Amino acid sequence: MPPLLLYALVLISLLHPTRAAPTVILDRAKFVGKSGSANTASFLGIPFAQPPVGDLRFRLPRPIEPYATGLLKATAFGKACPQQDIDFPVFQGLPAEVVDIIVNDILSVITPDAEDCLTINVIKPQNATATSKLPVVVWIFGGGFEFGSAASNDGTKIVERSIAMDKPAIYVSFNHRVSAFGFLASKEIRAAGVGNLGLHDQREAFRWVQKYIAAFGGDPQKVTIWGGSSGAISVSLQMLTNNGDTEGLFRAAFMQSGSPIPTGPVENGQKYYDAIVAQTGCVSSKDTLQCLRGVPYPTLKKAMNASPGIFAFESLVLAWLPRADGVFLTDSPQRLVKTGQIARIPFITGDCDDEGTLFSVSAVNISTDDEYKNYIEQIWLPGASPKDLDPLYHFYPNVAAAGSPFDTGVFDALSKQFKRISAFQGDAVFQAPRRLFQKTLDGKQDQWAFLSQRMKAVPFLGSYHFSDLRNIFFDGELTDYLINFATDLHPNGPTVPLWPKWSTAAPNLMTFHDGRVRTSITQDTYRAAGMQLLTDLTFEFPI
Known part of the structure; x- marks a missing residue:
């Protein structure tokens, strides 16, 4: 050398x-x-x-034995x-940006899987x-x-x-x-x-x-x-x-x-459960659960994959x-x-502005008011009477400017009912349950809330579900808030704007924006009547 x-x-x-x-x-x-x-x-x-x-299989987890001598x-x-297979509907005309988000933010989470x-x-x-x-x-x-x-x-x-x-x-x-x-x-x-x-x-x-x-x-x-x-x-x-x-x-x-x-x-x-029992050949067993424990893994996984996934027509009315x-x-x-x-x-909780858009792509074939009502009555709230549901249709109308992505006017309407369904699903599963949670615990423990309105310009999806993770896994403000909270039991510190607590008297939301003004404090009062009705309905007719 x-x-x-x-x-x-x-x-x-x-x-x-x-x-x-x-x-x-x-x-x-x-x-x-x-x-x-x-x-x-x-x-x-x-x-x-x-x-x-x-x-x-299908038993409570058992503690690991003490780790033995060795390297x-x-x-x-x-x-x-x-993992349950993801069957995401493919539509012509979706912008490359949207396809990229779907592939990288959602589908990329699938990794090699095994029961162990x-x-x-x-x-x-x-x-x-x-x-x-x-x-x-x-x-x-x-x-x-x-x-x-x-x-x-x-x-x-x-x-x-x-x-x-x-x-x-x-x-x-x-x-x-x-x-x-x-x-x-x-x-x-x-x-x-x-x-x-x-x-x-x-x-x-x-x-x-x-x-x-x-x-x-x-x-x-x-x-x-x-x-x-x-x-x-x-x-x-x-x-x-x-x-x-x-x-x-x-x-x-x-x-x-x-x-x-x-x-x-x-x-x-x-x-x-009955569908999986039938598809795995356990239907004649006296103990179907014990039979499922002995089913070959590929057979059981195939039966699981036959059940509706999160991007099926049922969407957020999940099977599992x-x-x-x-x-x-x-x-x-x-x-x-x-x-x-x-x-x-103490806790911190929050949502993205357009939680429902990602999960409503699978319902783009719904194009009329009657089809929308059938979707709500058959998939979401079976058992509810038309009288129960009439006010819901008023609070979540077929008006593009009132739908999600919110604050986008007549734009981003992937189909005739898309923004309406997106608003309903986002509020039913994410926004309304969060608000109920916070209202019920008001005055009982320290709590903070946020709303992410970033990435609003993403076509059709807006500030979509999962988009706030970019603000915490890639050195955003939420990263600092998390670290402060884990250390001090409150989110505030010298590197981030002041985040006031949430209460019913002052329902403060730390709101994250695009553009030059990155944060502001807004009030958690939007769509109040509609969310209260959703809370009442889903409480009476749960999934």
Whole structure:
């Protein structure tokens, strides 16, 4: 080797020394992670519960056995839990920008999947030690309770930002069971006490954090649970279970586009359970649930994929979602809110302006008022009388300027009823439940609320569902607010505008805008009469 080249290589090695891979001791095992950046370390794909395979399929998660002696790699995300196929309707004429958003913001969350999937990930400051006692944010991914994984959201930038703010924090994410594997619902499920398995998985992950996070430098007494979409709904339901007793698992909650939803008992999912039983050949079994535990994985997954997905005509009237099972949820979520069975912890919650647009693309064939009314009466509110629904049609009229994307006039009407359906779905599943949640808890605990109106110029979608995640995973204001909240139990700090609390007397919304003026405080009073009627109807006729 020429002397000059040798000298150059030595100089480079001195200026950029190779860092040893980060390690952590859990029980009697040493886990080897990887350096995520100049000042963070990542430990990925660590099992946090026993694999829910074989006879453990469709059972409550079981704690992981103590990690045995050995050197274990923790350098890659684990496989996602079994994913339901996404059948997104394809329409001619959608702008390339919209197609790109659909592909990259939604469809990209699908990763290789398997039943052995209950793994957890920790990203920490490189120099955090077992005595650091840093605050911890625990992220729950979204995906309509049908798909998604922890691998879809890398928290490295959040940890890096926390270090830059001199408020270092630890980021945790994990996989949980989804779709039929996590939310099978029927009378058989109630009898066996195995409803809402995906929520039980989340609870088990929280217990793992309590047991092991100190080894990474985290403080188990300073845990904030946080999620987006179905992950945010999950956060709210974690506040409702166990009569509101957190068991010391978390001290604060942060929800992006998700609140306690208007669902009913597990028996409301009976037709989907029966369909899977029939399609897997278990219909003649005396114990259909036990039979399903023995069905070959490909057969069961094929049957699950035959059920309506989130982009089917039924859209947000999901086949697989949390329902009252008598164990994790002793009643419907909104009834639990109203009866006060909820954790008394500070929380932040908010929505995007146009939550319903993304989920209404599948209903573009609805073009007349009669077809719209049939959609509401047959899919959304069967059992409600025409007299009950007439006011709803008044509050959500077929007037483009009143529909979603909001504040876009006659533009962005993908079909004759699209903006109307978008407004209805966005309010029914996201905006109205959030407002009920906040009103009911007014004066009982500290709370803050936001509204994201960014990306309003996206054709047909506007400030669509999921768009606010760009404001938190890529160094936006919400990143700083999250870090402040996890550290101080309030969102305010020197790097961001003042965010006042929400109350019924002063329903302040931290509102995020496009353009030069990026934030303002607006009032949470829009579409009040329509949302109140929606709340009343969905409370009486839950999904």
